Amino acid sequence: MSFNQPLGGNQMPRFGGIPTMMRLPEAKSAAGLDACFVGVPLDIGASNRSGTRMGPRSIRAESCLLRPFNLATGAAPFESLQVADIGDVAINTFNLPDAVRRIEEAYDVILENDVAPLTLGGDHTITYPILQSIAKKHGPVALIHIDAHADVGEHMFGEKIAHGTTFRRAYEDGLINPNLTFQIGLRGTGYSPDDFNWSRSKGFTVVTSDECQGVSLAPLMESIKAKIGDTKVYISFDIDGLDPSVAPGTGTPEIGGLTAYQGQQIIRGCKGLNVIGGDVVEISPPYDSTGNTSLLGANLLFEMLCVLPGVKYHNV
Amino acid sequence: MSFNQPLGGNQMPRFGGIPTMMRLPEAKSAAGLDACFVGVPLDIGASNRSGTRMGPRSIRAESCLLRPFNLATGAAPFESLQVADIGDVAINTFNLPDAVRRIEEAYDVILENDVAPLTLGGDHTITYPILQSIAKKHGPVALIHIDAHADVGEHMFGEKIAHGTTFRRAYEDGLINPNLTFQIGLRGTGYSPDDFNWSRSKGFTVVTSDECQGVSLAPLMESIKAKIGDTKVYISFDIDGLDPSVAPGTGTPEIGGLTAYQGQQIIRGCKGLNVIGGDVVEISPPYDSTGNTSLLGANLLFEMLCVLPGVKYHNV
Amino acid sequence: MSFNQPLGGNQMPRFGGIPTMMRLPEAKSAAGLDACFVGVPLDIGASNRSGTRMGPRSIRAESCLLRPFNLATGAAPFESLQVADIGDVAINTFNLPDAVRRIEEAYDVILENDVAPLTLGGDHTITYPILQSIAKKHGPVALIHIDAHADVGEHMFGEKIAHGTTFRRAYEDGLINPNLTFQIGLRGTGYSPDDFNWSRSKGFTVVTSDECQGVSLAPLMESIKAKIGDTKVYISFDIDGLDPSVAPGTGTPEIGGLTAYQGQQIIRGCKGLNVIGGDVVEISPPYDSTGNTSLLGANLLFEMLCVLPGVKYHNV
Amino acid sequence: MSFNQPLGGNQMPRFGGIPTMMRLPEAKSAAGLDACFVGVPLDIGASNRSGTRMGPRSIRAESCLLRPFNLATGAAPFESLQVADIGDVAINTFNLPDAVRRIEEAYDVILENDVAPLTLGGDHTITYPILQSIAKKHGPVALIHIDAHADVGEHMFGEKIAHGTTFRRAYEDGLINPNLTFQIGLRGTGYSPDDFNWSRSKGFTVVTSDECQGVSLAPLMESIKAKIGDTKVYISFDIDGLDPSVAPGTGTPEIGGLTAYQGQQIIRGCKGLNVIGGDVVEISPPYDSTGNTSLLGANLLFEMLCVLPGVKYHNV
Amino acid sequence: MSFNQPLGGNQMPRFGGIPTMMRLPEAKSAAGLDACFVGVPLDIGASNRSGTRMGPRSIRAESCLLRPFNLATGAAPFESLQVADIGDVAINTFNLPDAVRRIEEAYDVILENDVAPLTLGGDHTITYPILQSIAKKHGPVALIHIDAHADVGEHMFGEKIAHGTTFRRAYEDGLINPNLTFQIGLRGTGYSPDDFNWSRSKGFTVVTSDECQGVSLAPLMESIKAKIGDTKVYISFDIDGLDPSVAPGTGTPEIGGLTAYQGQQIIRGCKGLNVIGGDVVEISPPYDSTGNTSLLGANLLFEMLCVLPGVKYHNV
């Protein structure tokens, strides 16, 4: 079998061609794929700045700089996995509940295949319907959640579904294993001292950004891996988990976040886990004049691809 | 009686102070006002770029440059009208139907007073609930509608309410007098040759942007005024009616539009009409790096204020 | 036969999906097409600001706002023509002569089909190899050239091929009919009083921007059409022919240019001519913070599509 | 007594409403307040880039994202302090000495109340008249000064008062206790090897940015606290003390600065001190395209509020 | 004698080299020059947005695109005039009266030579000291003043000297001939109906922007020329006289202004007058993300150079 390869810079300049994710072939469905990139261009679940609707398009455009091999880890995902870009979910941008329904249905169709979906968001609302679909196939999953915010609100402006309630809904619906849910990077201001305690009270592990300052996250990931063991894992990476200096183009930035390298450490630390999918969310291109936040997101999605089961590794 | 005055540049530098519209006093309600500025920070009705949720804040910030007297027309609105900024409608940014309901209710409360609301949008969806409320008080109104788009879609992505269906809904609900509805500046690409014909078939007058190129719009406005006579009039000004060179910061720009001066001509041409309210919509600050589109919107709202009945005029 | 249709906004939000031109299907070749959109991401022929290498990608992204029907002219190109996006030419970004060779070869392959190529540039150098290929198939063509600059330099920095020498080379090679070459919008500063006179001395018609100020260009186009008659015509539209207020995102802007509407008038005025191809060049996205210059370019390319022979027109 | 509360995101979307600091009520004076936010929109004391005149407006706009509770420290300032936004000082933007006089007078009026002023700058010149007023009420204060520059110039371009002379003037006037003056983050290029030695020669403690690289600042703050004891303390936070990656929107950036988290550590390390006021200065919005530098400033001002005496703390 | 020539694009790429105005030689003084470009980087006289301090640097940088010959008019200024860039006046950025004094003194030194100074502003305050110096040498001059604002305030915030009082001061000091003072482009909002009437009452001719809409300004200039006759003329061009679409990068934009071409018409219409100097002011680069406003300013300064007495003209 031959695997899809990203279009190389010696075949077409990196700024040329129609920008699929990593310049991989576009596929009409996930059939036959081991992993797929899929976009969910939603921003109507966002409470502060909008613009994440432009996220998938911008991540794809910037991803054209990526080459196929991970020089830090030796991962060569395109030597052993069949990967393609399957385009975007046709969300209803005027109706959040209907958008959420459409996302769930789209992932149900994707997951008829044995494929790991790697999602280009979109605001964080999208992780709820993705997890609904994931849980139907895989049961409750372990969750590695990088974010400035816990996203466990009871409601936002009276609504049950929005980008700040995702993980409370996921918990209530039994989509995630609370004892194997790890929230990394939390910080900032809140409505009460209990904002993070709700997570803790349900069994989640909260690792605040303050705890991460100036330290390697490799030991943390080792301990998380030991706890998760063979349980299937989903990675949800809100770009605002990283510091605004690293990820300026986002809607609810919080100062004092993680470095990009720490973000890489978290994902790389998942190597060996049974990762069944992941997302990068909350990139808002109108607030990213250089495109660098989108490029960061593209890199993080590539790092997720590199830790999927079955990826071939070389020595580096 | 003494009238509210904008805070002057010799009292506080124009870049100083808390930015209400034109640096007028903030009022908790419209009681006692002849005209009020009110913001509706909605963008979830927009189909292409988002960002109009930031419109009211940005229009207010840029409006701080405005001085109280209209040097082109002689209007001195603050010599005879009581005007204030009554803040924003608390829209539900996660739920478009609920947002629309909230807008209508908010305007119902405003219109318990004999006040002309001048609205800082927000995407064009907002004009529908505003007109619902207006019609309850005033009956069906004549409409002067400046826009690149007719906004008379049957639905968008299956939804009845969105920024592209506003005037079909208003027509169906009898909120506007179709024979006194004037759509100025229409142009661009569409789904069928009938995009503008629906308007015509209902009695609307369509004045395309092409018809406006290179000509004074004063004669057009004279003819419109003659038709409208004493009928109450609402002015809805979508900033994309103007050319993108003039109004770059908007979500669905169409090339080949009106000049800013033509926009002024249209509003100034309403002098003498019984204008009972108006709005400026579709300003998207993330796409307006200088703030100049917001400043344009602020100016157009001031021009609307200047043509309200009862404004005192000086010779210039 | 069924014709390719742009993906509609009610199927996928305009900001969603992989951005081909107008969200048309991507085709691997021009076989079976009546018209094709093709990108040439070159900027190493540019003498001042760079960035046009990003032009095709950005034009495609912004083109997603376009709907299939021309409301000004009644043109419905997708009712009678088969159109697709065939991607980009793999130019060599490190070697201008080799890039030019590759462009010519790519167009030779395209023109093995009876297809009208509509090109997304790229700096203006690209029109030279395109015309080389065009002339092989069609013989010398009439040329409608909108630009601030005549681009008839003998050389630039000693090089024969660059974005300022295109039409001298085309003349010398007999690719264009000089008596049917019309350069519209010329202006600015130059190296000598003869900068435009070279064009005139060869039989070109020069219409300066100054001559166009404040007038309709419809009469001009009528006269040009009368002269061209049945001769095959190529349209080369340098975006800097338009005023920098309209097209800020370009590399060698010149003040005092045409309006966007005049640009539309020129292309619309070609209806009835035997147009066999066209291009829009010199859009530099790094200098176009809103994307509006790219959107302008997308619109102009759509207008070119609308005047190709065989397009069905409706009454509007 | 009931305390003013920031307008919550479930009452009004964060992008809605008139932007006071943290969406607190506006007060006409500081009477009855324990702490007040006050803006000083000055930039004519700046020697390189201008734009800090827009600082207060932009800090307020971005502060709308802040929630009332400090999740890192447990501080709940709005449970025990009465806080409001009292607007801006009407500086004279054409006359620096007169602006300085007006600032001092304005703070004299503010300090007729037992209130801690937290100031939104403005360039660093403003700290001199603020300290003049502070010293009249409180006597010489301890100073915690975060900055890339010592701001102890004898003059700038012959002027005694400008943003680079603030702390020499404050020393000369006896406004600060030199032995309890701590300058943190100093770095960059200078006019002589003595640029920082003047500070040292007067008893100031200089902590260069180089000394801070890669280390926690908690121990530093413990040692500073031990020295200051019960002495009243003023915090002056020049945003350029932080690295330009963190705070790009400023006028005299210096590479190699502190992280945002270190900035938080410094302020949080003041808990238990008798803090009587503070400022955040040198944010220049024209150089802050995302607004994130202003948001950073808003967060730092909130952190200052959280370490005022009398703030209630919860366990976190 | 050989005349200085701008460095050509075939000697050094336009983006290369140290950016003097038009890439002319730098001169240490105006000795031996017929015309000189000189910068005055002032912005502390500006009442709204700042940033004009960056004007001269940015105008120079963008001017590198200019070539030596005026293709519209045939002017070849470098064939008959000795021109150089003499750098900037060392203004005191902390003290407006001292800055004004320094400007006047610098121009006194310049005008010891028979040279026409063409000034790169800077806010409009600078024209007052320039005119003070001009009048000492030339006596009261005729004035062609393009602007949105009359700049005839009695004071601003109590100050006699600021960018809004320039021409009242110039009138009071007898620096200009009021009957030969022409203010073109005035518009916008004001403090009273008399804002423009003060000008009229003194004999100035006011040509509002409204009067200029859609018409050629050539007849206006003919009539102005007839009035001025042989009187020495100074041209002061505030970039905000032009429409914000054309000149977005400015501090007090007013909608509904002139086109760039009309700006060119005004200056070109001065051909034959005894022009003894001119300036372009109020370009604020922080609000000009493309550099195009600065490029516009550079072009207008070149047009002024082209109408100086003694310039050689070719047929075009």
Add this chain to the structure above:
Amino acid sequence: MSFNQPLGGNQMPRFGGIPTMMRLPEAKSAAGLDACFVGVPLDIGASNRSGTRMGPRSIRAESCLLRPFNLATGAAPFESLQVADIGDVAINTFNLPDAVRRIEEAYDVILENDVAPLTLGGDHTITYPILQSIAKKHGPVALIHIDAHADVGEHMFGEKIAHGTTFRRAYEDGLINPNLTFQIGLRGTGYSPDDFNWSRSKGFTVVTSDECQGVSLAPLMESIKAKIGDTKVYISFDIDGLDPSVAPGTGTPEIGGLTAYQGQQIIRGCKGLNVIGGDVVEISPPYDSTGNTSLLGANLLFEMLCVLPGVKYHNV
């Protein structure tokens, strides 16, 4: 002998004057200089984003903030070295091989003098011809190379010379001593696991960015210095060696890079080495909206100046 001094901020405001590097005098040649700043405005060797052609101009503009003394190290380069800005190399922007030839020739002329050239790039292609010239004078040099990429490609798109092949060519030509070649900051994605191994196989020392995370680079530099000893050293600093948060304005950004302070540590760690030249490359101003990446580059060039042999140091 008196040494050239940068123009001080008390002689001319930092935003004033014609922007040479550090506002040093411009020199027509390197004769008599100990060190010179020279620009090479090339971007046609870049494979992803363009724009580095604007690098020298922008670095110079931002360098105007720099003062003459290094407060961190005590270096006072202008007390013992004669330094000037000798302008830009007239590269051929249409022809990469010819541009490279011109660069080599220009440096040959420069190096007829005993001068250390400090180069303002330009894309990284330029280091190849610079090293060609350097090696002619100095023989093979030790190389300290900071970069995200090894730049040791065999070819790019078939071309031997481009910004990704520089150090393979330099190795092949014997311009550098491979055993004294240190590549610091390497990271990212690549074409094969051997991307960095080629370097290692030739004797280069590769220090990946991952190895640098969270540690001081002082020990690394001590070990490098011990190895290099007296060998002549060239420093080539690709700005993308630093993290994109620190250096957003570049063409091929890679996440997870060095801090600015680490960049300073590397250069400062060269004190005592026999540094004979250096460059800062790959700054792309169109992607640097604040100018801060250019300012960073200016600072790094100043740090290089400070470690040249013969610089006088003060105690700090």
